[in-house]
Amino acid sequence: SQKIEQNSEALNIQEGKTATLTCNYTNYSPAYLQWYRQDPGRGPVFLLLIRENEKEKRKERLKVTFDTTLKQSLFHITASQPADSATYLCARSGTGANNLFFGTGTRLTVIP
Amino acid sequence: NAGVMQNPRHLVRRRGQEARLRCSPMKGHSHVYWYRQLPEEGLKFMVYLQKENIIDESGMPKERFSAEFPKEGPSILRIQQVVRGDSAAYFCASSTGPGQEYSGYTFGSGTRLTVV
Numbered sequence: 001s002q003k004i005e006q007n008s009e010a011l012n013i014q015e016g017k018t019a020t021l022t023c024n025y026t027n028y029s030p031a032y033l034q035w036y037r038q039d040p041g042r043g044p045v046f047l048l049l050i051r052e053n054e055k056e057k058r059k060e061r062l063k064v065t066f067d068t069t070l071k072q073s074l075f076h077i078t079a080s081q082p083a084d085s086a087t088y089l090c091a092r093s094g095t096g097a098n099n100l101f102f103g104t105g106t107r108l109t110v111i112p
Numbered sequence: 113n114a115g116v117m118q119n120p121r122h123l124v125r126r127r128g129q130e131a132r133l134r135c136s137p138m139k140g141h142s143h144v145y146w147y148r149q150l151p152e153e154g155l156k157f158m159v160y161l162q163k164e165n166i167i168d169e170s171g172m173p174k175e176r177f178s179a180e181f182p183k184e185g186p187s188i189l190r191i192q193q194v195v196r197g198d199s200a201a202y203f204c205a206s207s208t209g210p211g212q213e214y215s216g217y218t219f220g221s222g223t224r225l226t227v228v
Contacts, residue, residue: 034216043116043203044155046216089155099145099168100205100217104154 003027004092006103014111019077021106023090026071030092033066033073034100038087047088048075080110114139117186118204118220125227131191131198133223137206144187145217146179149201161187194227201225 007022023033031052036044050057050066050073057064063076077084087105117136125131137144142162147155157171161181172179176194181187191198201224205217 036216036219043205043219043221044217046218049216099157099160101157102147102155 004090004101004103006088006090006106008106009104010107010109012109012111013080015080015082017080019080019084019108019110021075021088021090021108023073023075023103024071025073025092029068029071032093033064034091034093035062035064035073035075036089036091036102038089038105044089077108082110082112085109116141116204116206116218116220118223120223121221123223123225125194125225127195127227128193131194131225133189133191133202133204133225134186135189135204135206135220136186137204138218141206141208141218143207143209144181145205145207146187146189147203147205149203149222155203158189191225194225196227199225199227 003026005024013019029052032049034049035047037047038044048057048059048062048064050064052068054066061078065074073090085108087107089105090103091100093100116138119134123131135144144161146158148158149155159172159179160168161179163181164183176192178190189202201222203219203222205219207217
């Protein structure tokens with residue numbers, strides 16, 4: 001089956017440091033990988049999308065990489081702030097298939 | 113420009129009753145998806161619809177669950193004869209579809225179903 005896994009269930013880091021979250025996939029290369037943020041009691045919010053022919057994407061303090069050799073995406077938050085504390089979800093999709101399949105998420109806590 | 117609207121936000125049903133969850137996609141979006149999220153678990157795909165068509169229902173339980181997205185009106189996720197195990201948060205999302213304009217899903221705030 002086509003799995004997507006987020007290695008860490010929880011990650012605690014000090015304010016100001018860079019948070020790095022990992023997403024691994026197996027069995028096939030998705031056309032897109034996407035990252036979402038979810039706060040308690042709320043729906044996920046789309047952050048970034050990276051295509052399989054892109055190595056890196058940036059948006060303000062966020063950076064996503066896509067390594068098709070390692071079958072991995074890394075999500076970085078630089079200069080982290082307590083307001084960045086949330087659960088971050090990785091999701092994959094396939095060419096011609098519009099469905100998204102989500103990992104279980106990594107709960108990030110930024111400590112002041 | 114309203115986002116994805118889901119109602120109700122909270123729904124309590126007794127075992128054996130029916131639950132109807134509604135979702136109006138974002139303006140300009142023609143693709144609708146339903147997901148279920150159990151406490152401390154990830155989002156599980158249920159069904160993907162376009163207007164008047166079910167595109168993929170591979171994540172939907174075969175019995176008691178159905179979904180529709182009529183030509184007019186919101187998408188409806190219907191759960192018949194609810195059981196305690198159906199208690200969860202149900203999220204609806206919409207998108208424009210794949211291509212250069214594709215910019216991820218927009219999710220609603222969810223419906224929290226509690227079966228008592």
